[in-house]
Amino acid sequence: xxxxxxxxxxxxxxxxxxxxxxxxxxxxxxxxxxxxxxxxxxxxxxxxxxxxxxxxxxxxxxxxxxxxxxxxxxxxxxxxxxxxxxxxxxxxxxxxxxxxxxxxxxxxxxxxxxxxxxxxxxxxxxxxxxxxxxxxxxxxxxxxxxxxxxxxxxxxxxxxxxxxxxxxxxxxxxxxxxxxxxxxxxxxxxxxxxxxxxxxxxxxxxxxxxxxxxxxxxxxxxxxxxxxxxxxxxxxxxxxxxxxxxxxxxxxxxxxxxxxxxxxxxxxxxxxxxxxxxxxxxxxxxxxxxxxxxxxxxxxxxxxxxxxxxxxxxxxxxxxxxxxxxxxxxxx
Amino acid sequence: xxxxxxxxxxxxxxxxxxxxxxxxxxxxxxxxxxxxxxxxxxxxxxxxxxxxxxxxxxxxxxxxxxxxxxxxxxxxxxxxxxxxxxxxxxxxxxxxxxxxxxxxxxxxxxxxxxxxxxxxxxxxxxxxxxxxxxxxxxxxxxxxxxxxxxxxxxxxxxxxxxxxxxxxxxxxxxxxxxxxxxxxxxxxxxxxxxxxxxxxxxxxxxxxxxxxxxxxxxxxxxxxxxxxxxxxxxxxxxxxxxxxxxxxxxxxxxxxxxxxxxxxxxxxxxxxxxxxxxxxxxxxxxxxxxxxxxxxxxxxxxxxxxxxxxxxxxxxxxxxxxxxxxxxxxxxxxxxxxxxxxxxxxxxxxxxx
Numbered sequence: 001x002x003x004x005x006x007x008x009x010x011x012x013x014x015x016x017x018x019x020x021x022x023x024x025x026x027x028x029x030x031x032x033x034x035x036x037x038x039x040x041x042x043x044x045x046x047x048x049x050x051x052x053x054x055x056x057x058x059x060x061x062x063x064x065x066x067x068x069x070x071x072x073x074x075x076x077x078x079x080x081x082x083x084x085x086x087x088x089x090x091x092x093x094x095x096x097x098x099x100x101x102x103x104x105x106x107x108x109x110x111x112x113x114x115x116x117x118x119x120x121x122x123x124x125x126x127x128x129x130x131x132x133x134x135x136x137x138x139x140x141x142x143x144x145x146x147x148x149x150x151x152x153x154x155x156x157x158x159x160x161x162x163x164x165x166x167x168x169x170x171x172x173x174x175x176x177x178x179x180x181x182x183x184x185x186x187x188x189x190x191x192x193x194x195x196x197x198x199x200x201x202x203x204x205x206x207x208x209x210x211x212x213x214x215x216x217x218x219x220x221x222x223x224x225x226x227x228x229x230x231x232x233x234x235x236x237x238x239x240x241x242x243x244x245x246x247x248x249x250x251x252x253x254x255x256x257x258x259x260x261x262x263x264x265x266x267x268x269x270x271x272x273x274x275x276x277x278x279x280x281x282x283x284x285x286x287x288x289x290x291x292x293x294x295x296x297x298x299x300x301x302x303x304x305x306x307x308x309x310x311x312x313x314x315x316x317x318x319x320x321x322x323x324x325x326x327x328x329x330x331x332x
Numbered sequence: 333x334x335x336x337x338x339x340x341x342x343x344x345x346x347x348x349x350x351x352x353x354x355x356x357x358x359x360x361x362x363x364x365x366x367x368x369x370x371x372x373x374x375x376x377x378x379x380x381x382x383x384x385x386x387x388x389x390x391x392x393x394x395x396x397x398x399x400x401x402x403x404x405x406x407x408x409x410x411x412x413x414x415x416x417x418x419x420x421x422x423x424x425x426x427x428x429x430x431x432x433x434x435x436x437x438x439x440x441x442x443x444x445x446x447x448x449x450x451x452x453x454x455x456x457x458x459x460x461x462x463x464x465x466x467x468x469x470x471x472x473x474x475x476x477x478x479x480x481x482x483x484x485x486x487x488x489x490x491x492x493x494x495x496x497x498x499x500x501x502x503x504x505x506x507x508x509x510x511x512x513x514x515x516x517x518x519x520x521x522x523x524x525x526x527x528x529x530x531x532x533x534x535x536x537x538x539x540x541x542x543x544x545x546x547x548x549x550x551x552x553x554x555x556x557x558x559x560x561x562x563x564x565x566x567x568x569x570x571x572x573x574x575x576x577x578x579x580x581x582x583x584x585x586x587x588x589x590x591x592x593x594x595x596x597x598x599x600x601x602x603x604x605x606x607x608x609x610x611x612x613x614x615x616x617x618x619x620x621x622x623x624x625x626x627x628x629x630x631x632x633x634x635x636x637x638x639x640x641x642x643x644x645x646x647x648x649x650x651x652x653x654x655x656x657x658x659x660x661x662x663x664x665x666x667x668x669x670x671x672x673x674x675x676x677x678x679x680x681x682x683x684x685x
Contacts, residue, residue, distance in 0.1 A: 105425055108455075109511035111495070144425045149410070153453075153511075213426040232421040235429070265474050267426045270509040271493040273478040 051176040051193055056202040057250040058091065058285060065324040066284040068293065071331040074120045074259055074281065081255070081283035082127065084327040091252050092132035096200035100124055100165065101251075103206045103222045104141040104156055106268055107149035113262045113275045115150070116205050118159035120257055124203060125163035138195045141225045142170040168195050175228045182314070183244045185237060190228035191248075201252040204287070208258045208278070208297045210266030214238040215305050216298050217267050218291040219254040219284075220246045220316075243310035246287055246317070256282040256290045261297045288317025289324055396458060396531060398442045403523040405516075409443035409453055430473070431459060434560055435466035444524060452517045456524060457507040464503055465558065465571075468540045471500040472557035479554055482522075487554060488543070489535070497521050502533040542590055543573050545670055547662045552576035552583065563589065564648060566607050568600050574648070579655045585648040586663050594641050601639040601646075608635055620657050622664065627653070636660045640667040 067084035071077040082088050092098055102116030110118055121139060128134040139160045143150035147169045151157035157167050168174070176193035180186035196202065206222035213235050214221060223245035224231065234241035258280040265274045278297045284290035288311045292302045302308050302319045312319045340348075398412045413423075416438055421428040423439060431439075438460040446452035461467040471489070475498070479491035482499060490499035495517075497508040506528065508521040543556050555576035563572035564587075572589040591597040605628065609615070613628040613635065626646075628635040634656045636647040645663050650656035 108509070109453075111512060112509070144422055211426050212430055217426070232425075232428070235421070235426065238426075265427075265476075268424050270507060271476045271478075271496045271498075272513060273476040273493045 050188065051178050051191075051197075053178065053191065053193070053196055053248055053250075054199070055250040056199070056252045058252055060285055060324075061086065063325045063327065064090075065286055065326075066282065066289050066293070066321055067327040067329070068280060068282050069329045069331060070280050072259065072277070072279045073331070074117055074257065075123045076331040077259070077281035078120060078123050078255060078283070079127070080329050080331050081281055082253075084329060085253075085283055085285070088127040088132045091203075092128050092134050092201050094133040095135045096132075097198055098128045098134045098137045098201045098203060099195050099199040100128075100137060100139045100160075101202065101204045101222060101225065102139065102141060102156055103217070103225065104147075104150045104154050105144045105225060107143070107145040107153045108268070108270075109153060110155045111272065112269050113207055113260050114209065114267060114269050115154040116156065116207055117257060117259070118155035120205060120255065121156050121165075122159040122163040124205060124255065125160055125165040128203075129164045134201075137165040138168050138199070139165045140168045140170075140192060140195050142192050142228060143225065170228070172228075178248070180244055180248045183247065185234055185241050186244050186248060189231075192226045192228065196226075202249070204249075204251045204254040206254070206256060207260070207262065208256060208294050209262040209269070210264055210274075210298055212266060214242060214307065216291070216295055216300060218294045219256050219287045220291050220307065220311060222254075223249045239305075239307040239310060242307035243314055243316070246307075246311040247314045251287060252285075254284050254287045254290050256284070256294045258282065258294060258297045263298060286317040286321075286324060288312055288319055289321035292319040293321045293326070396440060396460075398440055398456065398458070398528075401442075401456070401524045401527045402444045403520050405447050406444045406520050406524075407447055409445040410441075412440055412442045415439040415441070431461070431470055434470050435462040436460075437462045444520070446516070446520070449516075452510075452512060452514055452520075454508055454510045454517060454521050454524070456528070457509070458528070459505040459507075461503055461505055464500070464535075465540055466560065467500045467503050467505040468543075469558040469560050471498065471505050473559065474498075475554060475557070481554075482525075488556065491554065492518070497525055499525065501529055501535050504532055542571075542588060543575075545588055545666060546573070546575045546586060547659075547666045549662070550577045550579065552578055563587065564604075566604050568603055569644070577659055579652070579659065582651045582655070584650040584656060584659065586659055587644075587646055587648055588663070588667070589644040591642055591644060594639065597642050597644050598639040601637050601644045604644065605637050608637075616653065618657065619654065620661060623657055623660060626660075627657070638664060640664050641671045643667055 064085045067081045069077040069081040100121060102121050104115050106114045108114045125137050125139070128137050139156065151167055151169065160167060170192055174192060174194035175190040177188050178186065178191050178193070179188055204219050204222050206219045209217040211217040211221065220242050226249065258278040260275045261278045262269045262274050263276045269275070282290050282293060288308060292308055295302055295305055308319045311317060318324065402408060415423050417432060417436070420431060420436065420439060423441065436459060440458040441455060443453055443455045459467070459470065461470060475491070476493050478493055480493070481487035482490035482492045482497060494513045495510040499506050506525065508525055510517045510521055540558065543558070546556065557574045559572045559574065561570050563569040569589050572587055574585050574587045576583050576585055589600070591600055608628050608630055613630040616627040616629045616634065618624045618627045623636060623638065626636055626638050634647065634650040634653045636656055638645050638660065645667055647656040647660050
């Protein structure tokens, strides 16, 4: 300070200081420019760490693990089904972030039953936000068809956003690689992880559908929509991949919609005649139990769907849904 | 030029500290925000740079043009998309294997939407199955129970349901799936299919002529199916036509499987017979001598398997043995007549020469 005070501030000093300042700015800019990377980390790169999906499940309460409600109105049946399990506040706490995973595999009209019904998604969003006072709800899926078209034509983007949810379309930078411990197929495979990383609770919502490869598509098969990459290779061993998905994803709750069941020509369907009204909806903390009961909608036995036994053996749930003492009800 | 008093005043120091604090706060806020961004704003699909693109290609100049098919009150909702072997699953997922196992070569799709009602739209699927036989197979095995004749072609090759049209034309299998049950939409889909049929090859279906060998009496209209492989779960039962028959107390399935020659037909018939026995079937006495040793009781249903010239023919899962035997004999007579007619025709042509 003394030097500054004593020395005269002449033109030479001004130019010197200006030059130094300009050099500093140029150097900082050059370093920033050289270090700038406009691409997200590449999935599968050596630098990327494998992740493990959080366990979103809650402890089972005796007699409040699975509920089965008959009725033609999805809004009423889902409310009753969740109420029988203790209400939405048992599953979602105020301020939490909830991820809802519907089945939006195809860019098709909701009347075809190939995707989760938008009315059902909207009601679950409403329950989470209004009744349970969740902070935010994300609705996610990695559709087989073009994602934006799928969300739009299925009616889910409109219904979910109207109810207050945010839609998250798949993007590479939202995927991380995971390996399922004890798994045979899910090894270093990209999953739609980023929304789940931020979430406190996960709710799966799936329709009951005939499936050309697996026999049936229900809540466990619905997790297929969390996978990225060339996931169709898993169709070669469809029963194992569905069982592994049930091991990998531990949801808070699953909703299985049997209001209209796709009996034939699944999983795409296409004709209204592929559907049959069963007017039943299941809410369950045990996805294996839900799908085991759901197999009856397709006139199948549990033994007709080998992935159910595999998932039970792996500890993902029980095929003996009666042992969970399901709660039954009917609503108009 | 005199000296400068560089001693800072308290106010200047306070302002400097305040500015530095603001800059620090902004820096920390930016740092924190990057971990809490709104995913719904950034989750827009992008083509991955490091994976090969499996998204459908838009092919403007494909051999089969799907432009200008829509009636005046409809407009295209999407561009034509084309799928091949490698990415068919991206369009129809688990059903892809049905097509891939049946000679599939290409799928073209396009959506059309009403200009008056955004809820009325339809998607056109044109499957190129390489041969009419393949197209007929995927058409028949998916035939809906509530099929109604479409009126644009032979009812055996076209039908509609409440919201969709399905037909086979030459090597193409076509679906038009509507978003709703609506008369204006159905009319638009019929118009689109009419326009499309004008661009398709002539409907030459000679290679599914075996389907005409079923006796016409009591046949359930539109019930004929073609299984290219693995009919009734038996690997060697290839190129198998089946048809439903309405008998007095039940509906039964008759089948015809063409083999390369009569020797091969006899071998396959015996193999299928043995297959059923090995899987729990038991030999059943025939009331008609021609069917002796050809009838099996398979878990309280009757199976009949008979070689007839180059064909393996029979009855599948009948409840009543007598009715099944009657139908089997009618089928055998029909096949024998066809074989005789073919032999006579060949002899006539040789005589003419």
